[in-house]
Amino acid sequence: xxxxxxxxxxxxxxxxxxxxxxxxxxxxxxxxxxxxxxxxxxxxxxxxxxxxxxxxxxxxxxxxxxxxxxxxxxxxxxxxxxxxxxxxxxxxxxxxxxxxxxxxxxxxxxxxxxxxxxxxxxxxxxxxxxxxxxxxxxxxxxxxxxxxxxxxxxxxxxxxxxxxxxxxxxxxxxxxxxxxxxxxxxxxxxxxxxxxxxxxxxxxxxxxxxxxxxxxxxxxxxxxxxxxxxxxxxxxxxxxxxxxxxxxxxxxxxxxxxxxxxxxxxxx
Amino acid sequence: xxxxxxxxxxxxxxxxxxxxxxxxxxxxxxxxxxxxxxxxxxxxxxxxxxxxxxxxxxxxxxxxxxxxxxxxxxxxxxxxxxxxxxxxxxxxxxxxxxxxxxxxxxxxxxxxxxxxxxxxxxxxxxxxxxxxxxxxxxxxxxxxxxxxxxxxxxxxxxxxxxxxxxxxxxxxxxxxxxxxxxxxxxxxxxxxxxxxxxxxxxxxxxxxxxxxxxxxxxxxxxxxxxxxxxxxxxxxxxxxxxxxxxxxxxxxxxxxxxxxxxxxxxxxxxxxxxxxxxxxxxxxxxxxxxxxxxxxxxxxxxxxxxxxxxxxxxxxxxxxxxxxxxxxxxxxxxxxxxxxxxxxxxxxxxxxxxxxxxxxxxxxxxxxxxxxxxxxxxxxxxxxxxxx
Ligand SMILES: Nc1ncnc2c1ncn2[C@@H]1O[C@H](COP(=O)(O)OP(=O)(O)OP(=O)(O)O)[C@@H](O)[C@H]1O
Ligand SMILES: [Mg+2]
Numbered sequence: 001x002x003x004x005x006x007x008x009x010x011x012x013x014x015x016x017x018x019x020x021x022x023x024x025x026x027x028x029x030x031x032x033x034x035x036x037x038x039x040x041x042x043x044x045x046x047x048x049x050x051x052x053x054x055x056x057x058x059x060x061x062x063x064x065x066x067x068x069x070x071x072x073x074x075x076x077x078x079x080x081x082x083x084x085x086x087x088x089x090x091x092x093x094x095x096x097x098x099x100x101x102x103x104x105x106x107x108x109x110x111x112x113x114x115x116x117x118x119x120x121x122x123x124x125x126x127x128x129x130x131x132x133x134x135x136x137x138x139x140x141x142x143x144x145x146x147x148x149x150x151x152x153x154x155x156x157x158x159x160x161x162x163x164x165x166x167x168x169x170x171x172x173x174x175x176x177x178x179x180x181x182x183x184x185x186x187x188x189x190x191x192x193x194x195x196x197x198x199x200x201x202x203x204x205x206x207x208x209x210x211x212x213x214x215x216x217x218x219x220x221x222x223x224x225x226x227x228x229x230x231x232x233x234x235x236x237x238x239x240x241x242x243x244x245x246x247x248x249x250x251x252x253x254x255x256x257x258x259x260x261x262x263x264x265x266x267x268x
Numbered sequence: 269x270x271x272x273x274x275x276x277x278x279x280x281x282x283x284x285x286x287x288x289x290x291x292x293x294x295x296x297x298x299x300x301x302x303x304x305x306x307x308x309x310x311x312x313x314x315x316x317x318x319x320x321x322x323x324x325x326x327x328x329x330x331x332x333x334x335x336x337x338x339x340x341x342x343x344x345x346x347x348x349x350x351x352x353x354x355x356x357x358x359x360x361x362x363x364x365x366x367x368x369x370x371x372x373x374x375x376x377x378x379x380x381x382x383x384x385x386x387x388x389x390x391x392x393x394x395x396x397x398x399x400x401x402x403x404x405x406x407x408x409x410x411x412x413x414x415x416x417x418x419x420x421x422x423x424x425x426x427x428x429x430x431x432x433x434x435x436x437x438x439x440x441x442x443x444x445x446x447x448x449x450x451x452x453x454x455x456x457x458x459x460x461x462x463x464x465x466x467x468x469x470x471x472x473x474x475x476x477x478x479x480x481x482x483x484x485x486x487x488x489x490x491x492x493x494x495x496x497x498x499x500x501x502x503x504x505x506x507x508x509x510x511x512x513x514x515x516x517x518x519x520x521x522x523x524x525x526x527x528x529x530x531x532x533x534x535x536x537x538x539x540x541x542x543x544x545x546x547x548x549x550x551x552x553x554x555x556x557x558x559x560x561x562x563x564x565x566x567x568x569x570x571x572x573x574x575x576x577x578x579x580x581x582x583x584x585x586x587x588x589x590x591x592x593x594x595x596x597x598x599x600x601x602x603x604x605x606x607x608x609x610x611x612x613x614x615x616x617x618x619x620x621x622x623x624x625x626x627x628x629x630x631x632x633x634x635x636x637x638x639x640x641x642x643x644x645x646x647x648x649x650x651x652x653x654x655x656x
Contacts, residue, residue: 086529097517108532
């Protein structure tokens with residue numbers, strides 16, 4: 001692979017809801033062409049971190065840079081340009097419920113391109129076909145299943161062929177085969193369109209199959225405790241939290257459970 | 269030493285029972301018998317607390333479950349309470365006597381320590397602090413309103429220079445929703461209001477034999493204020509509430525975030541078409557309401573007061589000047605802005621839950637109605653001063 005160029009740089013980021021600090025001192029870099037995984041236990045702030053990366057939430061401290069532009073101090077035109085270059089799949093799908101799937105996907109195209117409605121319709125069919133939803137153009141989001149909503153949200157996120165795609169738990173609610181196909185699709189997006197991809201996920205198989213960079217954030221210590229290629233982390237990490245996560249606690253299972261029990265006896 | 273048995277007062281044969289014994293000076297053994305299930309009547313923790321406090325101080329607790337016939341979560345919560353109680357009192361708890369399954373579930377329940385700062389407590393705050401935080405909150409919500417007003421203005425300016433982004437179809441749909449579809453209810457309410465005015469006026473005017481002035485009374489009241497106020501209130505309950513609910517639900521579903529990350533301003537895409545359509549439709553509905561009210565009045569005039577329809581018509585035309593109609597239209601236009609602003613503002617402020625959507629709706633209606641009444645008073649006073 002060619003030399004790595006930073007796409008998003010996070011420096012010293014602190015995230016908080018009001019006074020409630022979620023994470024502090026997050027510093028990591030997402031390079032062009034990375035498939036970057038955000039890992040961590042439930043409720044540790046992964047979705048919140050994503051919101052910081054896509055410019056929906058202002059950092060309590062620290063900065064998020066796109067290339068070398070600081071998002072929050074950039075002039076509005078530049079912010080808009082950055083935002084146009086990203087596609088997001090939300091954890092809940094977040095399809096616009098008053099529009100059909102076709103209209104959902106067509107909206108970004110209508111807003112930002114000069115394509116004719118005929119061309120847009122064909123693009124919409126293509127995107128839906130890519131996520132296995134061909135023929136569902138005229139369905140409303142309330143008429144399809146949860147997993148289908150995820151896939152439709154994915155199609156919408158890809159509508160403008162963005163340079164960087166953010167996925168919040170894309171495979172949650174998908175059957176193993178669809179999840180596998182999704183992994184393939186993500187790799188294709190990276191390889192054929194050259195997109196950078198940031199994924200929040202818990203799926204170990206996908207993490208190891210497609211991820212080439214990652215950050216691990218922890219709720220108890222309120223900061224990141226590991227970063228780098230997940231396969232390398234699995235082999236080399238010394239941190240029990242990270243190892244337990246990556247091995248589903250199967251590596252050191254005995255040792256840990258016993259230690260817990262002893263602790264409990266010792267301190268009533 | 270002398271075992272005392274505590275039985276739940278209404279416990280039938282199947283209910284759980286509890287008895288205490290001291291196996292040594294400072295060890296309390298708690299024996300559970302019978303069925304400890306949610307559906308049974310069970311002893312309460314206070315029995316254990318009483319036992320702990322009576323007699324010599326207890327250092328450790330052990331359990332005897334040989335007589336336990338059945339258990340479920342009710343038993344687990346009871347045990348957890350005992351464990352918590354004894355941890356506070358620094359008493360050792362030995363779980364050896366418990367059934368295997370119970371022990372494993374207890375382990376699970378105590379495995380993940382409570383997240384610090386995660387539990388929300390009701391803290392007792394002193395009066396001054398509450399006063400302070402309330403004022404700050406009020407001030408902040410004022411700021412939010414001004415921010416919203418500012419953003420709305422920017423959106424309208426963009427509309428003027430033709431750069432606002434929204435789908436024309438959305439505009440037509442909302443125009444239809446808040447125009448055409450509101451006609452039946454506006455007709456009904458306005459006609460009834462006109463009818464009521466005519467009745468009430470007639471009783472007084474009859475005493476002077478001046479029934480014909482019912483026509484002017486109804487005409488002026490409807491065109492100048494009542495038509496506008498009635499449509500305002502109807503639209504607040506009907507359309508303002510629906511704006512708040514629609515936008516609020518979109519907020520709750522992250523649909524608004526999805527718009528933002530596409531670089532589409534929700535102010536332009538969602539708020540603008542809604543405000544535009546209501547601001548266009550409200551004056552029209554107001555005029556329509558005037559007409560229906562006068563019709564209602566006429567119905568009473570003709571049937572109950574035996575007035576000649578032609579006379580009634582002429583009297584109305586004579587009384588209702590263009591000024592009255594303009595004042596009424598001005599009211600309607602203002603109410604249109606108020607109702608659509610309140611609906612969209614509350615929707616945009618909505619948080620991420622179903623209850624929040626409900627609150628947003630309520631709040632939108634309350635805000636609209638209060639503002640309508642306040643605005644009416646202000647306009648009336650100003651008109652008085654300007655002698656309009
Ligand atoms: N709007 C909010 N206001 C206050 N606190 C919030 C808000 N949204 C989330 N939180 C808190 O932030 C924490 C992290 O939430 P977040 O949604 O980022 O978790 P997550 O890591 O994505 O979890 P999951 O894997 O379950 O999706 C949670 O503890 C939650 O209570
Ligand atoms: Mg999440």
